[in-house]
Amino acid sequence: MSIEKSQLLFEQAKKHIPGGVNSPVRAFKAVGGNPLFIQLAKGAYLYDADGNAYVDMINSWGPMILGHARQEVIEAVREALPHSFSFGAPSEKEVQMAELICQMVPSIEKVRMVNSGTEATMSAIRLARGYTGKNKIFKFEGCYHGHGDSFLIAAGSGVVTMGSPDSAGVTQGVANATLTAPYNDLAAVQSLLDANRGHVAAIILEPVVGNMGCVLPEEGFLKGIRALCDQEKVVLIFDEVMTGFRLAKGGAQERFGITPDMTTLGKIIGGGMPVGAYGGKKEIMDFVSPLGPVYQAGTLSGNPIAMTAGLCMLRYLNAHPETYTYLEKISSYIVSGIKDSLQALGLPFTVNQIGSMYSLFFTDQKVKDFATAKTSDIHKFARYFQSMLHQGIYLAPSQFESLFISTAITEEIADKIIEANQQSLNQLV
Numbered sequence: 001m002s003i004e005k006s007q008l009l010f011e012q013a014k015k016h017i018p019g020g021v022n023s024p025v026r027a028f029k030a031v032g033g034n035p036l037f038i039q040l041a042k043g044a045y046l047y048d049a050d051g052n053a054y055v056d057m058i059n060s061w062g063p064m065i066l067g068h069a070r071q072e073v074i075e076a077v078r079e080a081l082p083h084s085f086s087f088g089a090p091s092e093k094e095v096q097m098a099e100l101i102c103q104m105v106p107s108i109e110k111v112r113m114v115n116s117g118t119e120a121t122m123s124a125i126r127l128a129r130g131y132t133g134k135n136k137i138f139k140f141e142g143c144y145h146g147h148g149d150s151f152l153i154a155a156g157s158g159v160v161t162m163g164s165p166d167s168a169g170v171t172q173g174v175a176n177a178t179l180t181a182p183y184n185d186l187a188a189v190q191s192l193l194d195a196n197r198g199h200v201a202a203i204i205l206e207p208v209v210g211n212m213g214c215v216l217p218e219e220g221f222l223k224g225i226r227a228l229c230d231q232e233k234v235v236l237i238f239d240e241v242m243t244g245f246r247l248a249k250g251g252a253q254e255r256f257g258i259t260p261d262m263t264t265l266g267k268i269i270g271g272g273m274p275v276g277a278y279g280g281k282k283e284i285m286d287f288v289s290p291l292g293p294v295y296q297a298g299t300l301s302g303n304p305i306a307m308t309a310g311l312c313m314l315r316y317l318n319a320h321p322e323t324y325t326y327l328e329k330i331s332s333y334i335v336s337g338i339k340d341s342l343q344a345l346g347l348p349f350t351v352n353q354i355g356s357m358y359s360l361f362f363t364d365q366k367v368k369d370f371a372t373a374k375t376s377d378i379h380k381f382a383r384y385f386q387s388m389l390h391q392g393i394y395l396a397p398s399q400f401e402s403l404f405i406s407t408a409i410t411e412e413i414a415d416k417i418i419e420a421n422q423q424s425l426n427q428l429v
């Protein structure tokens, strides 16, 4: 397998792009080696610049839930292209998009389109602050909410300490307004809220975490958070950028039966185009400009081509609930194959799965928060990753990411994935 062209492109890229990539997660820093440059993708497969094929287990970090280059989406976009790429004025597709989102995610009564998940979460907390008149926000260790300053806060050493910035360039002032607690630790949330009574505008969380690897909420956790938010008059924001339209038509909130006050969306919502959205209760959303005092805007927001791709994707998912049944079935098939291999080899590793999201953690501990996720042996993960890649399976290049299964994964491809897993795990014994 030659990867010569990718190597050359990477050398060239590094001259004019910091680190050679436009998003750091694409670099292979955590697993060694250089990133592959992708030329095209179709269905379940990615093809690199040297023409090698890989089964795609990330699907652009979520969006390509129906596999790559779906014919329906291509047709819809092709039809829209001659009508110009941007109007900077309202158009019908934005109305249809908003209606469909509100229908699929019933907790959303009004919604505003933006251009990325980062924009959605940044706007959502500004709105929560404007609505409540309070300053602090609460996030969980290991949850990722895009690269807005307020979210780049390291896990505090103790639950009542203030956050400290995780990135250079984030001021201590911003960090001080972000409180953090371990995921699944309701008692920590309670005591932090007690210590900051009257100052917390919002709790934001991934209702199922994908960004420390796949981590599920424990029984009662989401319900407990909902109750605390009601009691303390704190806006509950579910960041469903990853889980929205993936774990169910209505996201994790539908699956777990918990209703947040606000929801942030991204990834699948654009069908591969740069789209995000935030929405929720009418009463809160009416605080957004031009109706209300919270300013938020976007030159390309609601872009007609992006709306076309996203709308086509969401309409398909809305009309085909069997998509989720299939994803559940094929993902469970893959995961049970992996578990069988682990058992046969006597390896004590942990697999977390829900719907079409899963992670194999190289630890024997139950993974329920960032601390337990970090007990994983990342050197073992790196070897596993490289072995999978050599067998033509493209995983997320980090232990702390969830994988995403698409409907393009057939049973035959699933068997290939299971077989490659067994080979790769074999080398670790």
Ligand SMILES: *Cc1c(COP(=O)(O)O)cnc(C)c1O
Pocket (backbone or CB within 6 Å): 115, 116, 117, 118, 119, 121, 144, 145, 146, 147, 206, 210, 211, 239, 240, 241, 242, 266, 267, 276
């Ligand atoms: C990917 C992600 C974001 C950020 O979205 P971008 O489009 O990359 O800005 C925010 N929240 C969650 C949960 C995500 O997975």
